[in-house]
Amino acid sequence: QKEVEQDPGPLSVPEGAIVSLNCTYSNSAFQYFMWYRQYSRKGPELLMYTYSSGNKEDGRFTAQVDKSSKYISLFIRDSQPSDSATYLCAGLTGGGNKLTFGTGTQLKVEL
Amino acid sequence: ETGVTQTPRHLVMGMTNKKSLKCEQHLGHNAMYWYKQSAKKPLELMFVYNFKEQTENNSVPSRFSPECPNSSHLFLHLHTLQPEDSALYLCASSQEWDGPGSLHFGNGTRLTVT
Numbered sequence: 001q002k003e004v005e006q007d008p009g010p011l012s013v014p015e016g017a018i019v020s021l022n023c024t025y026s027n028s029a030f031q032y033f034m035w036y037r038q039y040s041r042k043g044p045e046l047l048m049y050t051y052s053s054g055n056k057e058d059g060r061f062t063a064q065v066d067k068s069s070k071y072i073s074l075f076i077r078d079s080q081p082s083d084s085a086t087y088l089c090a091g092l093t094g095g096g097n098k099l100t101f102g103t104g105t106q107l108k109v110e111l
Numbered sequence: 112e113t114g115v116t117q118t119p120r121h122l123v124m125g126m127t128n129k130k131s132l133k134c135e136q137h138l139g140h141n142a143m144y145w146y147k148q149s150a151k152k153p154l155e156l157m158f159v160y161n162f163k164e165q166t167e168n169n170s171v172p173s174r175f176s177p178e179c180p181n182s183s184h185l186f187l188h189l190h191t192l193q194p195e196d197s198a199l200y201l202c203a204s205s206q207e208w209d210g211p212g213s214l215h216f217g218n219g220t221r222l223t224v225t
Contacts, residue, residue, distance in 0.1 A: 008151060034212040043115070043201055043216030044154075051211075088154070092212045097142065097205050098167065099212055101154040 003027045004091055006102030015111055019076040023089035023102050026070065030091035033065050034099065035074045038086045047074070047087075079109045114138065117202050117217035125225055126192060132220045134185040134202030141206060143185040144214065145177060148199040160185065192224045 006023045013019055021035075032051055036044035050056045053067040064073040072089050086106045090099040115136045124130050136143065145157040159167035160179040174196075176188040185202055199221050203214040 002153065004153065032211045041218065043203075043218045044214075045216065046213050049210065049212050090212060097144075097212060097214060098156060098159070099154075099214070103151060103153050 001026055002102075003100045004089060004102040006089055006105055008103050008105060010106040010108055012108045012110060013079055015079060015081060015109055017079050017109070019074075019079050019083070019107060019109075021074040021076075021087050021089075021105050021107065023072040024070055025072065025091050025100075027091060027093070027100065028070075029093045030100075031094050032092040033063070033072050034090040034092065035061075035063055036088040036090065036101075038088060038104065040085075044088055076107075081109050081111060083107060084109050115202055115204055115215050115217035117200075117220050119220060120218070121221045121223075123223045123225060124189065124192065126194070128192075129188070129190040131189065132187040132200055132202075132222075134187075134217055136183055136185075136202075136204040136215070136217075138204055138215060139206070140204035140209075140215070141182050142204060143179060143182070144203040144205070145185065145187055146201040146203060146216075148201055148219070154201070157187075189222075192222075194224050197222055197224045 004025045034049040035047040038044040050063045056063045060077045062075040086104040088104045090101045143160045147155045157171045158177045178186040199219040201219045202217045
């Protein structure tokens with residue numbers, strides 16, 4: 001079983017839709033959870049991170065973690081074509097920067 | 112130039128060749144990483160360097176040999192690779208005060224082994 005599971009997609013939505021991207025994980029030692037965005041032919045860039053359970057909002061993006069069910073979500077409101085990318089979730093135990101990534105979900109936002 | 116720069120962007124090599132990937136970061140970070148990204152697979156951590164010292168080798172085959180001459184430069188020397196080594200190789204850097212899990216990635220080198 002992979003430590004972080006993610007549906008690879010592609011997920012195709014119309015412009016303006018609310019997007020929900022999800023991951024599950026198995027490692028109970030994860031304390032931090034990250035979402036990275038990767039555009040085609042680019043490296044991943046950190047969108048946001050969350051510590052433990054709860055929500056975190058940044059503009060149109062909301063990250064949510066439910067440690068009881070080991071479920072991580074990223075919501076994108078009013079999605080734009082520029083949001084089209086692959087979204088990678090990752091977990092991190094307390095020390096260092098040794099991230100465990102999911103496979104990524106490809107998102108396409110269409111006009 | 113800012114950020115993390117990787118060269119070359121694309122590399123095609125035969126199984127008997129020797130080549131090197133280069134990474135340079137202009138962020139003043141003290142940790143650098145090599146990751147492998149293959150289709151339909153999670154990012155795989157290969158090596159970690161902190162203050163030029165290797166602190167992580169994630170059971171990587173010896174045909175991959177990293178080198179970190181200083182905190183700004185990282186190399187990955189390649190020799191006698193296999194076709195399954197074809198992938199996107201990503202370099203990243205980080206600094207503690209950027210927050211947990213805050214890696215700055217380059218745009219990668221797309222490697223094809225023929």
